[in-house]
Amino acid sequence: MIRSDPAEIAAGHLAAGRVAEARTIYENLLRAEPTHVRALCGLGTIALGGGETARALELIGHAVAIAPTDGKTVGNLGVAYLAQNKLAEAEDCFRRALDLEPGQPALHANFATALLARGDRATALKAQSRAVELAPDSAVQRYNLGNLLAATGQTAKAAEAYGATLDIDPGHVGALNNLSVLHKQAGNLDEAEALLDEALLHDPMNPELLANHADILLQRGQGERALETMRRAAGLAPGQATLRLALGSMLLELGRLSEAGQELAAAMRGAPENADIALALSRLLRRQNQLDGAQAAADRAVKLSGKPSAAEVLAIELLLMRGRYVDAWEKLDALEALSPMPITEPDLSDSADLSDTEIRLVAIDAATSVFATRFVPALAARGAELTVICPPVLARLFASIPGVARAVPTPDLQLAALGADGVPTLILDALPRRLRGTPNNPATTLPSFAIQPAADATVQDPLIRRVGLWWEGPGPGPGLLEALAGLPMVKIVALQTGPLRDHALGRLTELGITDRGEAIADFRDLAAAIREVDVLIAPDGLVAHLGGSLEVETWVLVGRDGSWYWPGETQTSPWYPASRAFRQCPDGAWTVALEALRTALTTAPDAPVDGPLTGDPA
Known part of the structure; x- marks a missing residue:
């Protein structure tokens, strides 16, 4: 009669997700034999799965002390170190394990994970490719290769690896999901959703799949369905901070700022050292115009990430929005030093002589x-x-x-x-x-360009306000035309060029809007056309800067995240005194800003304007 090995039975339970049964067997084995290596490793793996990384390290470390020449056990210790982000120790364990058992694909794959975390992408790719060579029919190793390629930005090769995974295992949920993500990132939402639907057939209660589906729904403009799906995902794994982060970020995108704050705070309580959560909190506070708090959160995200990241960029933008220009310039200097430009820069210090240079x-x-x-x-x-x-x-x-x-x-x-x-x-x-520039130093004088208005600028009724419109950029788009057409004592002049002008020509005629775009060949022509108008209206961007630099009264449509050129809740800009800001609502709508524009255009030019032109924060 063949007797079953209890350790094998426990391993089978663990592989099938029956953790309680596996733990009972392993604990019984240890009571009978305190130095049972497989039981120590098994309980360490269970502890690792439950987030008890210190306990896992203790158990597996004990196993390695008992069996220092067992490659699999040493590799398990590397996994425990990896979970604690002790990358040097993890790499050392995997190297030792591979010296002992070089033919184990899983060891090569774990080694690749450690190398990637340490920034050694080339060696990581070699290690994972070796794992695939050792197990060419393993869906797991093909999938691991796809993940590594995706992490290093090789999306086409990653898609091939995920495809190879699905050739071996058509129902591989991870490959279906990750291939869906690649299609989503490429804007192929139909393909992305089809792959995700297939994955959900195999695992309908998978929170990650539901979260990705919610993101696709959001990109399709189905906000409420997206939010319902994301709430369901977070509800299935209430202790998973990354899902609370995803839910909070979606609420932020939808303009539901109070709810977003609640979810992000819960996520932070669950994972206080997570840089992405700190970054999302900074974005929320910025949108609420709580710039000091946003700065603190962004600085924390920078500290937690430990490397140049989106948090660093946001932290610098917030310094600029808060008027701390010199601090921002110094941080930008530090960033540039990491990848200097291949040019010979002159000395611009005050003592440098630039004569005839x-x-x-x-x-x-x-x-x-x-x-x-x-x-x-x-x-x-x-x-x-x-x-x-x-x-x-x-x-x-x-x-x-x-x-x-x-x-x-x-x-x-x-x-x-x-x-x-x-x-x-x-x-x-x-x-x-x-030059360590600020709004007042070095002294500057606008306009920045010596451009004269076109000849017909003097041929106009002084009682009619001429308003130039440019709608390309982050704003309401052609909706700007519809909102402002037909106002009394206002002549709208479309300055837009290119395809957007071509698409709007018919509507310009219907609305009685004068088209000047055809006569504009470059930005010198556009500048001359701007000089003809009394007011320029444009989204925050190149044309708004051009209007401000020409010292033409410029009304700027500013996005809900604000702009350091038009900071805070004020209408004016420290850089462009002749400009005014009209701000997007937190939910992404431009209704309030467009109504404020209509009111401003029908108000006498010298009449005061009370308060910021924006939607109320949620």
Whole structure:
């Protein structure tokens, strides 16, 4: 008669999710034999699954002390160290385990996980590829390879690996889910939802699958269904902080700020060291205009993440929104030092003599460059000979900056080539940082461009307010036309160019809106057209900066997360005194802002405006 091994029976229970049965057998084995290695490892694995990482480390460490040459046991100790984020110790365990048992695919896979966590992507990929070589018919190892490739940004190869996983195991829920995520990220929502539906057929109560389905529903604009599905996911795993984070983030996206705060606070209680939760709390507080609290949360997220991340960018934006410009510039200096530009930068310190020094200014981001032009005359005043390198569409505009000798249109900018000749070169976008710029220092004078209005600017009824509209960007889009057409004593002039203008031409005619876009070939022409109007209305972006830089009264549609150029709840900007902000509601609607625009346009130009033009926070 063949007797069953109790440790094998316990392992079977554990693999099937019958934790209580497995624990009972393992504990009985230890009572009978306190040095039973498999029982110690089994209980350590159970402790690890329950989040008791210290207990797991103690149990498995004891097993390794008893059996230091058992590769599987040493590998289990590596898994316990990995769970505690002790990456060096984990890597050491996996290397020792592989020396003992080099033919174990699972050890290579765990080794790859540790290497990836330590930032060694190339070696991690080699380790996981070796696991696949040792077990080519293993869906688990193909799936692990897909996860590693996805984590390193190799999405096409990751999709192939997930496809190979499904060839072996068509019902592999993880592969279906992760392949769905890749399709979702690529904007292929139909394919993503079909894969997710298949996964849910196999595991309908899986919280992660439901959370991903909720995200797809949200992207499809089905907010209430998305929220219902996400609540269900979080309810199935109430102790899982990441799901509370996902629910809180969805509530934030839907503008339900009080509820979002409750969920994110619960998530933080469950995982106080989670950087993503701290980052989400910062975004919530920013949207509520609680900028000091948002700053504290963002700084905590930076500390917890331990590396450059989205939290670092948000922390810098919040410093700028709070008017702490020099602190923000210093943090940006530190970030740039991690990946310096391949150019020779000039010394801009106050003691540096710039007389007759040739300096090239390179425009990278159009909106940021237009904002930065206010600081260019400060360089010219110190005797520098300035050349601007920019996209062709900006060249004629930037040639009009006072103090610029020439603007060179460059369709295919190569920074490395510019750095090769040794000519002092600055990124124009970074000029405010390099000069430690504030709204009042160095002293600047608007307008930033020497642009005259077109000839017909004098041929207009002085009682009619001419309003220029540009709707490309993060705003209500063509809805701006519908909202503002037909107002008394207001002449609407559409300045939009490109495909958005083409799509709106018929509606412009129906609404009686004058089209100026056809005559605008570049931003020099647009600037001249802006100079013709009394008021420019545009979303926060390049054209709003252009209007402000021309010192034309500019009414800016500012998104619900705010903007450091138009910070806080005030209407005005410290950078553009002739501008006013009209803010999006927390739920993403522009209704309040559009109504405020209509009211402002039908109010006498010199009449005061009370309070911020925004929707009430939820």
